[in-house]
Amino acid sequence: MTINHATAAEKFNKDFDRTTWHDETLWWVRQKRDRAAFSIPEWEKLRDTASQIKHNVLSNLDTYLVEFEKNAQKNGITVHWAADAHEHNEIILSILKKQGVTQIVKSKSMLTEECHLNPYLAENGVEVVDTDLGERIVQLADEPPSHIVLPCIHWKKEEIGVLFHKHLGTPEGCADPTLLTHAARENLREKFLTRRVAITGVNFAVAETGEFVVCTNEGNADMGAHLADVHIACMGIEKIIPQRVHLGVFLRLLARSATGQPITTYSSHFAKPRAGQEMHIVLVDNGRTTQLGREEFRNSLKCIRCGACMNTCPVYRRSGGHSYHNAVAGPIGSILAPNLDMTKNADLPFASTLCGSCSNVCPVKINIHEQLYEWRQVLTKSGHSPTAKTLGMKAMAAVLSNPSVYRLSGKMGRLALANVPFVVNNSLNPWYKQREMPEPPKESFGEWYKKNRG
Amino acid sequence: MSREKILAAVAKNKPTSTPLPQIQNFGNQYADLAEQFRSVLTTIGGEVVRVKDWEEIRAYIQTHFVGFRIITTIGELSDMAQNSWLQSDPHSLNNVGLAVLQGQFAVAENGSMWVTEAEMGQRAAPFIAESLALVVKISEIVPKMHDAYARIGSADYGFGAFIAGPSKTADIEQSLVLGAHGPKSMVAFLID
Amino acid sequence: MKVGLFIPCYVDQFYPKVGIATLQLLEKFGCQVSYPSKQTCCGQPMANSGYEHLTHDCNRLFINNFAEYDYIVSPSGSCVLHIKEHLHAPESETQNEGKATHIRKRIYELTEFLTDILKVENLEARFPFRVGLHQSCHGQRGLHLSQMSELVATPFSKPEQLLNMVKDVELVKLSRKDECCGFGGTFCVAEEAVSSRMGIDRIDDHVKNGTQVLTGGDMSCLMHLEGVIRRRKLPIKVMHIAEILTATE
Numbered sequence: 001m002t003i004n005h006a007t008a009a010e011k012f013n014k015d016f017d018r019t020t021w022h023d024e025t026l027w028w029v030r031q032k033r034d035r036a037a038f039s040i041p042e043w044e045k046l047r048d049t050a051s052q053i054k055h056n057v058l059s060n061l062d063t064y065l066v067e068f069e070k071n072a073q074k075n076g077i078t079v080h081w082a083a084d085a086h087e088h089n090e091i092i093l094s095i096l097k098k099q100g101v102t103q104i105v106k107s108k109s110m111l112t113e114e115c116h117l118n119p120y121l122a123e124n125g126v127e128v129v130d131t132d133l134g135e136r137i138v139q140l141a142d143e144p145p146s147h148i149v150l151p152c153i154h155w156k157k158e159e160i161g162v163l164f165h166k167h168l169g170t171p172e173g174c175a176d177p178t179l180l181t182h183a184a185r186e187n188l189r190e191k192f193l194t195r196r197v198a199i200t201g202v203n204f205a206v207a208e209t210g211e212f213v214v215c216t217n218e219g220n221a222d223m224g225a226h227l228a229d230v231h232i233a234c235m236g237i238e239k240i241i242p243q244r245v246h247l248g249v250f251l252r253l254l255a256r257s258a259t260g261q262p263i264t265t266y267s268s269h270f271a272k273p274r275a276g277q278e279m280h281i282v283l284v285d286n287g288r289t290t291q292l293g294r295e296e297f298r299n300s301l302k303c304i305r306c307g308a309c310m311n312t313c314p315v316y317r318r319s320g321g322h323s324y325h326n327a328v329a330g331p332i333g334s335i336l337a338p339n340l341d342m343t344k345n346a347d348l349p350f351a352s353t354l355c356g357s358c359s360n361v362c363p364v365k366i367n368i369h370e371q372l373y374e375w376r377q378v379l380t381k382s383g384h385s386p387t388a389k390t391l392g393m394k395a396m397a398a399v400l401s402n403p404s405v406y407r408l409s410g411k412m413g414r415l416a417l418a419n420v421p422f423v424v425n426n427s428l429n430p431w432y433k434q435r436e437m438p439e440p441p442k443e444s445f446g447e448w449y450k451k452n453r454g
Numbered sequence: 455m456s457r458e459k460i461l462a463a464v465a466k467n468k469p470t471s472t473p474l475p476q477i478q479n480f481g482n483q484y485a486d487l488a489e490q491f492r493s494v495l496t497t498i499g500g501e502v503v504r505v506k507d508w509e510e511i512r513a514y515i516q517t518h519f520v521g522f523r524i525i526t527t528i529g530e531l532s533d534m535a536q537n538s539w540l541q542s543d544p545h546s547l548n549n550v551g552l553a554v555l556q557g558q559f560a561v562a563e564n565g566s567m568w569v570t571e572a573e574m575g576q577r578a579a580p581f582i583a584e585s586l587a588l589v590v591k592i593s594e595i596v597p598k599m600h601d602a603y604a605r606i607g608s609a610d611y612g613f614g615a616f617i618a619g620p621s622k623t624a625d626i627e628q629s630l631v632l633g634a635h636g637p638k639s640m641v642a643f644l645i646d
Numbered sequence: 647m648k649v650g651l652f653i654p655c656y657v658d659q660f661y662p663k664v665g666i667a668t669l670q671l672l673e674k675f676g677c678q679v680s681y682p683s684k685q686t687c688c689g690q691p692m693a694n695s696g697y698e699h700l701t702h703d704c705n706r707l708f709i710n711n712f713a714e715y716d717y718i719v720s721p722s723g724s725c726v727l728h729i730k731e732h733l734h735a736p737e738s739e740t741q742n743e744g745k746a747t748h749i750r751k752r753i754y755e756l757t758e759f760l761t762d763i764l765k766v767e768n769l770e771a772r773f774p775f776r777v778g779l780h781q782s783c784h785g786q787r788g789l790h791l792s793q794m795s796e797l798v799a800t801p802f803s804k805p806e807q808l809l810n811m812v813k814d815v816e817l818v819k820l821s822r823k824d825e826c827c828g829f830g831g832t833f834c835v836a837e838e839a840v841s842s843r844m845g846i847d848r849i850d851d852h853v854k855n856g857t858q859v860l861t862g863g864d865m866s867c868l869m870h871l872e873g874v875i876r877r878r879k880l881p882i883k884v885m886h887i888a889e890i891l892t893a894t895e
């Protein structure tokens with residue numbers, strides 16, 4: 001059973017200081033993003049442009065996919081199509097089987113997280129080593145990433161020290177980020193040198209040229225891909241962009257939005273396999289075409305996975321990525337997840353105050369908070385709300401749509417109203433856990449008005 | 455076949471077509487491109503050295519990289535480097551101390567340099583070396599990424615990368631560490 | 647001009663002072679104000695919880711109450727935003743959609759009504775305290791009452807513009823000037839832990855920066871923040887912006 005967001009968040013909040021630390025770390029990233037954005041006077045125009053390009057992509061996606069496929073094949077890349085996560089995983093396993101390989105390296109790819117590739121390959125006797133430092137840390141800890149750009153943002157350096165002491169033999173008590181990073185470097189260098197197959201994600205795939213771009217700071221995608229005999233790149237079908245010039249727009253936005261860097265250290269353009277190398281690309285649907293058909297939600301497919309909406313989200317910062325029980329957490333995760341499974345993810349669109357900060361930072365201008373609102377309506381109408389809540393809401397609607405009942409329930413004691421607008425469950429009203437209710441005044445405004453102006 | 459299934463689902467579900475926007479250039483807001491490039495690349499962990507000629511680059515390498523295995527694709531520096539690495543197995547580059555490569559051009563707004571397979575010699579070279587040096591002509595600095603892609607145009611390459619500084623990570627508590635998997639240091643020579 | 651005063655349910659019941667201050671402000675600037683006595687609520691509590699389909703009766707009531715006014719003004723950015731975005735005539739009464747449209751176009755949050763429609767430049771108010779302004783998300787990001795910190799755009803703030811007209815007010819500079827307080831409608835109970843924590847953090851920012859009086863344009867956010875302040879027995883007073891704009895201390 002998945003633990004719902006509110007329960008997981010409550011657990012997260014039990015440690016007050018750690019919540020402060022988590023919030024402040026991510027707020028720091030948000031501030032870096034602000035500085036980077038404000039150094040570009042045309043920032044808002046860039047966001048508009050990016051959003052329009054992505055809209056054009058969604059409206060011609062089939063054409064661009066076919067164009068990409070044709071050009072990639074011309075370049076010597078093998079193109080695969082996967083309808084869902086399972087097919088994606090099977091395709092990869094079959095390539096590995098053909099190579100007779102049981103150990104591989106993988107750089108960051110949220111798609112493979114979404115498809116649960118690692119456990120699938122493990123079941124089939126293949127060992128996957130995640131090479132992004134953050135992903136390696138959570139992998140050693142046997143956890144999923146808690147953030148799409150900063151996978152182990154919820155880990156403290158002392159804890160990583162303990163983990164590395166156990167797995168990589170770093171000195172006990174060592175919590176120095178440089179030493180820990182370099183220990184991982186040594187350990188992973190050996191993997192890069194010995195693994196024959198490398199998997200990478202894809203940030204952008206260009207229809208016009210058949211090339212794809214992978215952005216990293218660590219250089220792990222490149223280390224993997226350029227040393228391996230076989231490079232497999234996995235992408236959601238929405239990662240297509242029409243032309244190479246469009247990279248100019250997206251590469252200006254991506255890293256600035258993600259971490260406040262002007263650009264990632266490496267923006268690698270893979271057009272053809274190197275001599276003697278095999279290059280595969282797997283195009284994955286896994287619910288994307290369904291989302292494309294949902295008018296209110298299709299814009300979520302514009303996402304370039306920068307993570308800015310998470311860093312700015314006051315709820316994410318105070319509940320942690322794992323509370324969203326989905327490969328992609330935070331605001332964007334909450335509008336993607338119900339598309340995959342409404343029952344399992346019915347809680348996520350409610351894990352938001354609808355403050356709207358996410359939509360403002362989003363480099364492709366996804367109306368995230370409006371989609372959260374829409375998902376609430378869709379989930380409720382399709383019967384994914386608890387019965388008690390529905391009854392409470394019906395009662396509330398009855399009071400609020402009848403002025404005399406409303407006046408009466410007000411008169412009967414102001415506090416009786418306390419369970420009307422915001423507090424559905426009266427018996428164990430959670431409001432009081434950490435807050436007081438206002439003192440009821442002697443008369444309501446309505447009563448005052450009648451006396452003084454009536 | 456999944457291919458047909460996916461394409462049919464897209465065709466059925468996609469919204470009505472909207473046109474592609476004009477890609478504006480947004481002009482150049484930087485008075486001094488070399489200075490802008492230097493200041494950005496320095497803040498992201500790179501080093502920028504302005505040199506008049508190849509002699510200065512040699513001198514720099516001779517003082518800073520004593521005893522390193524050096525590889526290069528640059529004719530002017532070939533005597534400083536090993537020959538015959540171009541055909542070797544890329545795994546054998548693991549002990550390279552310094553790779554010196556030509557960058558086609560640099561981008562002022564983000565401190566990156568565009569390098570393709572032709573300049574890399576081997577794709578692994580700029581990533582596997584302990585240190586990386588890229589040489590770019592000072593006249594070849596463009597303001598922004600839009601200019602960069604205008605320069606690249608429809609060039610045909612097997613692999614190309616914008617490289618901006620040494621390999622780095624901040625995955626441990628957001629503390630910046632240079633040398634995650636690739637080079638621990640990077641120097642850009644801006645040559646007259 | 648005929649102004650219909652919309653006093654949201656919780657303001658009516660818990661904060662009559664805010665309604666009175668709002669009325670006084672509007673009257674002071676020559677508006678002919680009435681308070682339709684049959685009003686209840688904008689319907690937002692249901693809609694934000696995923697029950698927009700239960701708001702038809704509320705909508706009908708709202709349309710009947712307010713269609714006849716030149717302007718509808720309310721001391722709550724959140725309720726105004728909800729009406730602006732979601733008020734429609736019930737499906738069986740499409741003949742009233744014109745009225746709904748009129749209301750959606752003519753409903754204003756109090757501070758924007760003062761700055762944009764009444765073009766107030768002078769308030770003759772005095773309030774000698776260090777005032778911390780809470781920017782409610784629905785007012786700010788929804789109604790654009792002030793510039794949002796995420797956007798690369800010129801800063802402005804309608805509530806600050808008004809507070810600056812009040813003599814001796816000292817506006818407090820916050821470290822996070824427009825972070826959400828965590829109220830969020832039913833979120834405040836459904837996600838009690840995060841909601842309370844967000845409220846605590848907002849208050850902490852005010853405490854650290856020396857706020858004596860916490861104000862804002864949305865009583866719902868302020869009710870939540872006041873709840874935190876009182877539970878923690880902090881020396882901060884909470885007042886709606888209308889009360890400060892009419893103060894003569």
Ligand code: SF4
Pocket residue numbers: 257302303304305306307308309310332358361362363364365366368
């Ligand atoms: S929704 Fe927008 S802000 Fe969030 S990760 Fe995607 S692109 Fe970034």
